[in-house]
Amino acid sequence: MVCKSTATILKAVAVAFCSIIFLFAEQLTGCVGIIGSIFHEIRATFGDSGTQWMVSLCFGIHFVTFSFLRFRSNKITNPTLWLAGAIFIGGVAYAFKYSPSIQALTLLGGAVIGLGAGFLKCGKRKTESGNKTDWGVLIVRILVVLLVGASVWNGDVMHSFEYRSKMRWSGPWNNPNNFGLLMGAGVALAVGGAVSSLGFRVLSSETEGKYKARIRKWWKWSCSVLCVIAAIFMMRGLFHSFSRGAWMASICGLAYLAVNWFRVRSFELNGCLVTKVGRVTPCAPEHGRYERGAHGVARPTIKDFFNSLSCVSWLKKNIFAANVGSSSPRPSPPLMAGERVSEGRERGLTQQRDLLSCDSYVSWLKKNLLPLSVIVISVIVLLFWQFRHTEWVPARRAFSAANANDFSWRNRVAAWEGALQIMAEHPWLGVGWNRPEPLYDHYYLPPKVSESAAIEMNDYLMLGATLGVPALFCFCMYIWLSLGEVPSSRFQVSTWQLRGARPPRALFFAPSRKTSVARDDSEAVGLSHASEVECEAHSTAPGAGALPGAGPKTQNAKLETKHSPPSDWLSATCRAGALILAIGFWFDGGLFKLATASVFWILLELGQTDFPDLRTEASKA
């Protein structure tokens, strides 16, 4: 046991050490003393044409190994497949037109780092027993700690950036845009952590003592407070970076997080309904309807739901009251002609379930989405016309994206156009590593643009110009699928589906007796953090929505999953962080810089939802 925990600690230290290296390699290279000389040598090895190919080969082997380990299916919805395609094209371009390229190395190295992190996260499930180490959570926490450290960094900078005489913070990096992006990603991780601790409260099980539960509660609260403090620090850094791309990306990332939060809560509510209803057993498969168990109905009301959202209590009182204020049980619908009582009751339950989801604030938001969007856009437009000449630096910076006199965005747009022209002339295999920048500078730069560095700001177009449109497409598909939560196999379903919110076709789930729900007056009910939901895959008639592809072996098999909301929330948080970086790469670049690239790849891989494979689960059971 001691050996095991020592190994875990050593592993954690190794992860922390690697994270420090990935994030602060630039700074470490500039150090004096032995550390600096070591990193200097490493950098020289990576940059030298005689040795770089060996490093690339080593990375390539690692990439292949991790890819095989992470390979889940050969469906086109498998992100690893697309990533392998992009890396393959990059590797071919690198091998056939060999010239030392740090960009190529960073891309490959970043992919390896990401896959390694993903493997570390998934690997735990194979060995888990009792207390397990959630490496995903650990990596995220380490990243947050390091990024908070970077946000208060006050060391020397090689080159200072200013905007209207205001110093732009760049932290330990040499670029305020990269600093801003990393701060944005850190904010998303910290906010996600805080919400995770606050929103998904761990409900004590019957066997858990009161004291232990209290300690656990305090621990969660402490985590939340620390996360909030970290988020504030990083927001400060983000603000002072004056990076418009990072600001916009952060807004998008936080919006993504909010949307996911709503989704999780919504699904939790539905899961909660199943829990309260009790054992839901399927009726005749040909009807495909639900039948309530004998435990009676204790339908959660909208009020219960809103009580759980302490942060939106004001909204509940003031805005949603018109729609969802009523907590009285809804009357059963009248029986239809020829309908039996049980069927009518069942139909009522279904309607109530639908109503529950429709009546929620999510539906309210959906209903008012258009007017709300119009309001937001109108306010932004009016503010722009009113304050476009303001001397307040942050507002001026934000509005400078629409300022015709701003060369920053004009040069970028010119560079996008140039990169697209390069792509149009070399659509299939690109121009090769290291060539887009000089080509743009000498062959594509419009006469009125005097600086060509802006082409390095857009990593997607750089990738397309370097490796061609197919490689860019593969890379974008990888990001799309990683951020999009698309199951890579038809046997895979989302965790939320497994929890009963949306039964996949004819799969019906019921909470087991092990699940205990503690209800606090101020809290809504929810599934336990560590709850084990037993799912039963019932035998169904062919064509009635039986588990597709599942043979007789899987029928009546008890599926057990240990996925819980927070672990999904971790993925969503990581995806939000990765989304911020992915958007930032369009405006400011960073895919070919170790600090931003490593964080991006790690978050993207950690953000991939590991959909439980029903076949595996069934065979285990």
Added chain:
Amino acid sequence: MSIEKQRRFCISRRGSFLLLIIALFLTALLWARARDPFRRVEFSLKTAHGKVKGMAVMPKEGRSFPVVIFLHGSGGSVLQSGNDLRLFAEQHLTAVDIDYSQTNRAYFDEEFIALQNYLARQKWARKNVSGAMHQVSGGKEDSALSSSILHPLFSKKPSAITWVGFSLGSQRTLSFLLRHPESRPQLYVRMAGGWVDELGDKPPENETIDRNSNSAVSIPSASNHQLSSLTNTHFLLIHAEQDDIFSVSDARRLATLLKTNGVPVELHIFQNVPHWFGDDRDALMRCVAEYCARFLDTDFTDYRRFPDPLRLNVRRLYLHYWVPFALLCGFVLVREFLRWRKATLAIPRGNSGTVIVCLAWILGAAAILDTAFHLGLPRLQATDSRLNLAGRWLIEPKLKSDFDWLVRSLQKETKEHPSKAKNKRVTVGALLDNVELANYNRKLVNWKVDDDFYRRFVLSPMIENSRRSDETLLPELNWRRPLWESFYPRIRHESDADSAARIVVRFLRERVTIVPGTIEPCGIETIWETELTDSEGFEQIYVAALRSVGIPARLGLDGAAELFANGQWHPAPRPIISTLLNH
């Protein structure tokens, strides 16, 4: 709405989003390609010792063009020659460069022959004999062109080809030319080139240098027979006075030698520039490109029919490429709107929803009106009432006095010269743009100008020309933004007006061709757009360019640009050369 429906809704929305992204990317790709004025052809030549990479740049017009073989200097490469090649291509030429062997002359010969053979096979390389060839050579057919190593097309029918060698490139090409006179070009330009061994022993400097007359005292006899076969080739020698790699005397010796052997030659020596011609290199290269275009053009005698350069200063927007995408966007938006409405039909809006809808209408209308006012009014023609409106609502209060001054001066101008007012269509936006941009630039530049000077010689978009009659002046007042966008980024780090003016004139000459004689008068915007003017037009646009970057400037009594710096008016810096196209 059922969960299953919700799910379907979600998936289709995602699909729509993906579709839009792909459509956006493809449209952008096509649009960017359409906006690209050049076609670039990367090629590699096989020689006995390996492959050589090359690049050809030409206008994207789908026809053949006269070819200019440009060979870069020592340490250069095809990748770095792009700007030079583009300057040639702007003049409707095909410019070609290869990564030739810079160390082995035998290899170079192989590569150069391979290049010429390659060009002879290309459709985009014009192979006919041009009028210039006839003019210079008198239309003589040369039997010496046949060679076993050259492509038959070369041996039978000389191509419209120019060689331009820079530094080492000029050394290699001259050496090659003397050993392979059968492959001679119509025009051979040597920039910063020196003496080569094939010319024989270098004569003593004191025997050949005659700075005033460029005439020779003695001629190396060893090269006479070789040079006599080059009488069909026109030589243009360009050299820097302060060249420390190849002495300027070498260029003079060569010019004398060629002249003595009956080879047509022009020698231009530029003062106060180093071997690489310093910062004036691009402007000089533009002049060389103009010269090549002029030389290879069939209407060589008629300067008024000078072919317009490709218009790169102001490029077309090609907005029609975006119409299909806009339609697709509209379709998707409408579809999503209908779906959204259908999906949310059953959900009661409630009081809060009604309030929000009302608020959205009010704010949306306000935003549209505000935007229409800010974007629409500047596009209207300037009348008193509109200018009043603009002065009240569109201009910053601190710029109001400048705006009023500009309006007053415009009204005065209109009253004094009513004939001019008929021709011009001054918009409100042009005046606003002048005021705002001039003021913005004033804050950025490092030299300060007092208010009176600022208004008269920086802010004012009207450039008085005492030499031209009022009828011929067509003031186009909206030139400030295009000029500022091109010139300001180049002078932003300059601390004084003089050094900024030098940069301005260099870049201006790089972007605008000066044709000899006079051409139809036109406004500054037109000059900038067409990239073609005469010397008077150049002075006008020069003054405008100086004003656009905040340097007080005017036209002097002699019609030349003057600038105000260090408390006095003095002539503005001149370009390295106004034109090589002398009569």
